[in-house]
Amino acid sequence: MFVDKATIYVRSGVGGAGCVSFRREKFVPRGGPDGGDGGKGGDVLMQANKELTSLYDLVSRTHFRAADGKRGQGQGRHGRSGADITIQVPLGTIVRDRRIGSVFKDFTRDGETVVIARGGKGGRGNTRFASSTHRAPTYAEEGQPGQERWLELELKMLADVGIIGLPNAGKSTLLSRITGARPKIAEYPFTTLEVGLGVAEGSEYSLILVADIPGLIEGAHLGRGLGYEFLRHIERALLLVHMVDMAPQGGVSPLEAYRTVRREMELYKPALLEKPEIVVCNKMDLEGSKENLAAFTEAVSSPSFPISALTGEGVNELMKEIVVRLEKVREPSPLY
Template identity: 50%
Template sequence: MFYDKAKIFVKGGDGGNGCVAMRREKYVPEGGPWGGDGGRGGDVVLRADEGLRTLVDFRYKRHYKSERGRHGEGKNRHGGSGDDLIIRVPVGTVIRDAETGEFIADLTENGQEVVAARGGRGGRGNVHFANPHNKAPKMAEKGEPGEERWLDLELKLLADVGLVGFPNAGKSTIISRVSAAKPKIADYPFTTITPNLGVVRLEDGRSFVVADIPGLIEGAHCGTGLGHEFLRHVERTRLLVHVLDVAGGDGRDPVDDLRVTNRELSLYNPAIGEKPQVIAANKMDLDGAPENLSRVKDIYGDQYDIFPISAVTGSGLDALIYRVADLLEELPLEPPPVVEPLYNVTHVAQPRFTIDREDNCFIVGGREVQRHVAMTDLNNEESVERLQRIMQRMGIDHALKNAGAKEGDTIKIGGFEFEYVD
């Protein structure tokens, strides 16, 4: 089954906790703190794999979590880092943040990678908190939580040539003739409802990848028919082969079909309408085709190369594919188009913390303060005192007082609640 869209949840591994331990050895009086650091959590990495052609795997599994770091141990032994989680996606996958629409990556080469969610750093052991005033600290940091987010994945096929045209024009028959692809072929419109890829290999050693795009109809740029579902797959092609039913099947006019399809391509994306194009005048073995071919040549002969073919008999296909191969050699290998965010994303410098009020509850936000709270062992008195000093230095105490916080009010930071004490 072909799937070109998916939504998945990814979470980096949490960091390992730091260790509280003391050095206790014979002949080593007052050995001091000896707790090791926690290991870093593993990242979630998306890697492009040319062996994949669809996002179907993400239909059955949508949640991915990397391995957390190991906890620190006594004798200053540090915990090991968690292993990265590698998620394979097809080449041509565009990755965006599902909540903001922000563009993250466009994986267009085999083996290309992007870190989708970073693992948290490990917590520090108590050896880091020794000072002249406290030579034997009984506190350590907890591991930092890993990043987490929902991602939108969108596959845009990478092919040299795109076969476009109205439904039932013969695109699938052509790709089955010139490559090893075996698409579904039948004598009714919209037989092809998923894109097909095939590799064309010529006797002179040249080869190229061709994509059979499901048929387009008028209004496709607005989503009519299969419209938006598969027009995106034309964006990455370097050359278009416009397959035209010159026999006028189903009462259609080939000249009008050519005009409508080109118009839909341009309305969807003007850059597609400007791509080099050749016309494959198909079904020349049927009645009425020679007359219609003459009309097409009279109107479009000076704009496009026109090749009369019959996909059923194979007549004219060699001339078509050799001309396509020649044109591909002349066309530059342009980089993939820049992918824009789904929405207007603006990056604004974030304050160190924010304070919002709901009745007698004050909500303190901000990544920095939430990270400090998450890495604090709230059951350890020394750790809590250190957190209070950090919040005081950040100015949170002063800001809460100015916001109207009073003795006994509830303060929320992340998933934790505290009671305000003046």
């Protein structure tokens, strides 16, 4: 199940208390202090994992607490530090502190790890307080408290290619055709209720991560339909593949469909219109598609690729173009 938002509670471990103890040996009747320090509380860490594609695990488990440090002991023995706990998140996860609303961390590299709640220091044992004027201290420190916070996590997919378009444009069929993924496909709108992911083969054994962004509708930028929840996944795609149905069953023409999606992108975030885009004219195997294609290409300045995702017609040529375009845009660039 794809989940792109989660709220979790984290708490690091409390430091162990220092020990009050004195040497008690047979021939040392008045031995000095030998209380050890308490152990440090465990940290809560968060790590990006490229193998993960959803925040689902953080919905089923929302509370994370690291272990407390152990108390110090006599004979100068320090308490054991509390065990750390590491939370795995997908690449593209943005972490915000819910209390202040600021971005705590934006994970963009695999294996990237940060401490999100640091464990408390262990308290000092009475050995630490001995001096030339105070040889038998009878006190020690308590361990320091850990940190706790509520965190809001938001996932913005770091896909190479984002497939966009109105509902029923054939996005899921194309994803299945080029990656072997098996999303739910049917001849009615809103079959896809979550982002679909697949991996396609590029050139020279390179791999391309492809995301099927569920259908956008007019008013998506205001939250209508499924749009607002998924528009943000377009932000980090390197290349957009804009699917347009050339044989629509309703009253929306291919040109209107294309302009609707572009308009919603602009209203959500104008910078999205600057993203590289390949216009794909789908369902060329159906009656009336050729006439619609002629009218569409005359009105739209961008080059278009006529295909049938269902039969595979034109898909190989499209994949070659995707590989070429990705090679041009895979240079490091700002995420926003």
